[in-house]
Amino acid sequence: MSRSDTSGTGASRGALSPEECRTERSIALVRMAVVAVVAVVYLSSTGIRPAVRPLALSVLVLAAVCAFWSLLARPYEAMSANRFRAATLLVDATLITLWCVATGGTDSEYWTLYLIALIAVAMRFSLMETLFSALGLAVLYVIVLSINGGVSRAVLMSRLPLLAIAGFALGVLAQQRRTHQVQRELLAEIAEDRSRALAEEQALVARLREVDLAKSEFVAVASHEFRTPLASILGVLSTLRTHGDGLDPALREELLAGAETQAQRLARLVDDLLTVARIEDGALRLDVQAIEADWLISQAIQVSRTADRVQADLGGVQTIRCDADQMVRVLTNLIDNARKYSPPDGPIFVTVTEGPSAISVSVRDEGPGIPKERRAEVFDRFKRLGEKPQKPGAGLGLYITRSLVEAHGGTIRVDEAPGGGADFTFTIPQTEGEQPVSADRPAATTTV
Secondary structure, three states: OOOOOOOOOOOOOOEOOHHHHHHHHHHHHHHHHHHHHHHHHHHHOHHHOOOOOHHHHHHHHHHHHHHHHHHHOOHHHOOEHHHHHHHHHHHHHHHHHHHHHHOOHHHOHHHHHHHHHHHHHHHHOOHHHHHHHHHHHHHHHHHHHHHOOOOOHHHHHHHHHHHHHHHHHHHHHHHHHHHHHHHHHHHHHHHHHHHHHHHHHHHHHHHHHHHHHHHHHHHHHHHHHHHHHHHHHHHHHHHHHHHHHHOOHHHHHHHHHHHHHHHHHHHHHHHHHHHHHHHHHOOOOOOEEEEEHHHHHHHHHHHHOOOOOEEEEOOOOOEEEEEHHHHHHHHHHHHHHHHHHOOOOOOEEEEEEEOOOEEEEEEEOOOOOOOHHHOOOOOOOOOOOOOOOOOOOOOOHHHHHHHHHHHOOOEEEEEEOOOOOEEEEEEEEOOOOOOEEOOOOOOOOOEO
16 A cells, blocks of 8 residues: 555555555455355255255355455456456445345345445445445445335335445444554654664764774874884984084994985875875876886885895786876885785795786785785775784775775785785786887886
């Protein structure tokens, strides 16, 4: 039943609703029971009747067939609401009228079957439609009386008002029942909506708490990441200002090199923060071209200072269509991450594989690996691998890496490497026909 239709007219143009199908099944069961009771009563009274009339027997058989068909075939599940209800009302009224004619007309005690038909009408239709149905049944009954010797005034004064009153009462009760049912459905729908909204709000609160906790952790980590290099740089500057003239040139050079390293560390952190801001604002732009694969890997090795540890296998791949700067950053982040969590001087394996329409790059280490339950979260913001606080980093590298790979239309995952360790693999789509950008980029110095 439509929530907007409190009249319950059943005038819906489509198929019956599940609730209406249950109502029709109940009516079919009642129809079956009434046919059985009427048959038993009629046949058991043959001792006080001359004989079983052929018309009565035919009507009984026809009624039983219709009852079985409506119960077993369930035509109400396939027919439209209007067609099925009109058909069953017409069939029931016709069978009752024929039965009254076959069992004595005016003298038939089975005229009360019209009241049962009215109950079925009230369960399906609105108040006004039930009243019109009662009027129609009354007209049919008058026709029965006319066929069987005329209309008795006493019968008209007793039975026809009863049909009208019963139709009105049943219609009112059914209307109230449908109204209450619609109200219950509306309340249930409101309660379901409120429960869904509450669940969404609780999930949002939980996510906000996670973000707040992650940001708090990030602030603590970032503060440490800023403070450590700044303290080192300030220490070098203070030493040079105080004792600069008396320092050994080699020591002075060592101090300056250390300060430069810490300054570069600060620059990378600031660059990471700016990149995250561009990613979240949707302001990241890529200049995708065909770039020489060996140049990309050599640049990443140079930035991460892992030339003595990386073993690369280009697999015959000459070029990769990507944004050169951002792809170097992806490779640098993955190689640097492998360096952090690998044993000292442990090898780092970089493998490039070309597929039909995409290129995959794998960076594998021999470190402790990543627990399976944590692999989905390692690419989140402010997440750092491992539990050791001495590992440097603000927890942005892998988040930036995933975002840059996805900006290229690719995907990235992490698996357990054979023999232990982590194996990060990203895949980016390629388009044939592009010429490589060779420019004045340095040659690869990768150990193959």
